[in-house]
Amino acid sequence: MRKRLSVLFVIGFVMVFVSLSSLHSEDKPEAPRIALAVPFAMTPNTTTKVVVRGWKLNRDIEARTTIGNVGLRVIKHENANISNGQEAKLIGDTQIELDVTIPQDFSAQTLPITFVAGGVESNSYSLLVGGRFPVVAEIEPNDSFRQAQPIAVPQIVDGQIHADRNVDTYSFLLTEERRVTIEVIARRQGSGLDSLLTLFDSKKEIIATSDDAELTDSRIEVVLPAGKYFLVVQDAQDHGGSASPYRLAVGY
């Protein structure tokens, strides 16, 4: 009798434990996840409106960073638009609008952020701050050689393939022969863009092209004589939308 009682006691204990632990897992919400930020680059001494895309972000949520003195203010959270031809598993289906204020004396090149909802924290995502070359913004329309946006060398351009079949064209001048490195940073920052980069000479003839050098991001390294050159950034599948930002770096 005593043995039977102790067996019943053990069975009862296991049942209580199992039901408690399942209750616990039901209580714990799924962690939010960050895919990318648009734009993904910030400037010191500026407040930037940033849309952070990902999964499970459309709920009451708190923005965090490990770096003090930075302002993060959540404005709203909602479901995200998924552009034609792009995939929610890559660019997320929810988003948060955020004001990010970077102080003037910010010295790091990245700002890690996370989101916390229901006591569960997301993956960490690093916003870029400043750049190793002077930074300018893309100016639309720059859809053709005729509309090419002139840039300096070295230069960083923060741009966006904002719609399907959008093509961004830039031009630059070299006053002497130089080894030049031209790089697109997009997928490495979570962008939906699969960049395709093409370099043309002043006669609009192709000198070099790059599709996937690192992940799906493009890079061209080439020695160029003095002259005028054109650069074209586009999506390898001609897709575009609000989740296709990129950073173009042209330097020596």
Ligand SMILES: [Ca+2]
């Ligand atoms: Ca564009």
Ligand SMILES: [Ca+2]
């Ligand atoms: Ca590519």
